[in-house]
Amino acid sequence: MNRRGGxxxxxxxxxxxxxxxxxxxxxxxLAQRIYGKPLVYLDSAAxxxxxxxxxxxxxxxxxxxxxxxxxxxxxxxLRATEAYEQARAKVQRFLNAAHxxxxxxxxxxxxAVNLVAQTYGKVHVHAGDEVLLSxxxxxxxxxxxxxxxxxSGARLRxxxxxxxxxxxxxxxxxxxxxxxxLVAVTHVSNVLGTVNPIQRIVELAHAQGARVLVDGAQAAPxxxxxxxxxxxxxxALSGHKMYGPTGIGALYARRELLEAMPPYQxxxxxxxxxxxxxxxxxxxxxxxxxxxxNMVGAIGLGAAVDFLTGLDxxxxxxxxxxxxxxxxxxxxxxxxxxxxxxARDKIGVLSFxxxxxxxxxxxxxxxxxxxxxxTGHHCAQPLMQRYGLAATARASLGCYSSEQDIDALLAGxxxxxxxxx
Ligand code: C6P
Numbered sequence: 473m474n475r476r477g478g479x480x481x482x483x484x485x486x487x488x489x490x491x492x493x494x495x496x497x498x499x500x501x502l503a504q505r506i507y508g509k510p511l512v513y514l515d516s517a518a519x520x521x522x523x524x525x526x527x528x529x530x531x532x533x534x535x536x537x538x539x540x541x542x543x544x545x546x547x548x549x550l551r552a553t554e555a556y557e558q559a560r561a562k563v564q565r566f567l568n569a570a571h572x573x574x575x576x577x578x579x580x581x582x583x584a585v586n587l588v589a590q591t592y593g594k595v596h597v598h599a600g601d602e603v604l605l606s607x608x609x610x611x612x613x614x615x616x617x618x619x620x621x622x623x624s625g626a627r628l629r630x631x632x633x634x635x636x637x638x639x640x641x642x643x644x645x646x647x648x649x650x651x652x653x654l655v656a657v658t659h660v661s662n663v664l665g666t667v668n669p670i671q672r673i674v675e676l677a678h679a680q681g682a683r684v685l686v687d688g689a690q691a692a693p694x695x696x697x698x699x700x701x702x703x704x705x706x707x708a709l710s711g712h713k714m715y716g717p718t719g720i721g722a723l724y725a726r727r728e729l730l731e732a733m734p735p736y737q738x739x740x741x742x743x744x745x746x747x748x749x750x751x752x753x754x755x756x757x758x759x760x761x762x763x764x765x766n767m768v769g770a771i772g773l774g775a776a777v778d779f780l781t782g783l784d785x786x787x788x789x790x791x792x793x794x795x796x797x798x799x800x801x802x803x804x805x806x807x808x809x810x811x812x813x814x815a816r817d818k819i820g821v822l823s824f825x826x827x828x829x830x831x832x833x834x835x836x837x838x839x840x841x842x843x844x845x846x847t848g849h850h851c852a853q854p855l856m857q858r859y860g861l862a863a864t865a866r867a868s869l870g871c872y873s874s875e876q877d878i879d880a881l882l883a884g885x886x887x888x889x890x891x892x893x
């Protein structure tokens with residue numbers, strides 16, 4: 473057992489954390505060549521690559537266990553149900569939630585936020601109330617609240633950040649008042665890499681009776697998570713950012729909150745009984761999982777959690793920080809390059825602009841070198857406006873990223889600058 477309470481990952485025999493070259497062997501896609509060049513994958517914040525263990529767990533499910541869950545009395549259905557519920561328990565342990573019933577399987581972070589807005593929000597947020605966000609939110613943690621505010625007559629408020637990309641906590645504190653019903657804030661910014669002080673934000677919000685939803689999409693692959701230590705009410709994550717499949721994620725919500733929340737969607741498995749006169753709803757988490765769920769996705773997410781918990785979190789964090797520091801220093805030294813997001817506490821997301829060169833041109837030229845980065849507004853347009861930018865180039869790291877990837881990026885950027893000289 474390691475510090476996160478998981479067992480060692482099913483990697484190559486004799487694997488010793490943390491050897492990035494060996495770890496990379498667990499990700500078959502990374503061995504590819506793109507346009508004849510070795511793939512340099514620096515787009516893990518958009519979606520991470522998948523280790524063999526996740527791919528195998530998902531194909532094993534289809535090969536040996538596939539049946540609908542919670543519905544059959546036959547062997548395969550019971551086996552699939554057991555695997556699905558085991559995956560839920562893995563996510564519970566990963567988040568250190570108190571009960572497996574506090575984990576709702578959803579499509580991803582976006583669906584988790586919409587679920588809370590349209591269930592908890594609909595019941596508790598009324599005209600005159602306020603929902604507090606921060607400038608650095610992803611659209612998935614803005615638009616659902618805007619929709620709720622339009623429906624309810626509540627008001628959206630926004631806590632500002634400083635130039636380095638850190639939340640202005642004094643301003644945030646000033647904005648939380650008796651009207652604040654919900655504070656929805658990202659744990660880690662997908663553009664700046666900033667790690668927000670969630671515990672402190674929770675203290676401030678709870679002191680005024682407000683609930684806190686944390687968008688954990690970018691935190692889950694990098695940070696050791698403990699929702700009870702954070703004290704948050706809701707926590708959302710996406711499987712595909714944490715080495716698992718797309719189309720699956722999790723919403724954590726404290727049991728008493730979930731129990732008092734109305735259903736999100738109607739359909740199979742969220743009911744106890746249905747008649748044309750009246751429907752009785754199932755208990756959480758099933759009340760929020762209408763229809764046949766993404767069973768193989770849950771199995772894949774469970775395998776991804778095993779993979780992540782099997783890495784030594786201290787060694788992983790040290791490795792990611794070392795590559796980040798190397799990258800920050802090297803990029804900052806490039807003439808004409810400006811880093812966007814230089815918070816003291818940040819993870820491996822490097823957004824930047826180059827004088828006189830459009831981010832899309834940077835991305836396109838790098839692509840021909842086999843280097844994958846993301847360019848654009850990163851679904852955070854209000855944050856872009858804060859910096860007076862329409863777009864940035866963004867290189868983002870995963871557990872398999874290395875200083876060699878950064879060297880390749882630097883060589884690629886030299887070519888970009890050569891083209892525009
Ligand atoms: N960010 C990026 O390239 P979904 O799409 O539901 O899995 O996750 C949405 C989401 C929510 N919050 C944050 C902080 C995110 O970074 C994301 C997804 C990707 O930055 C795709 S836009």
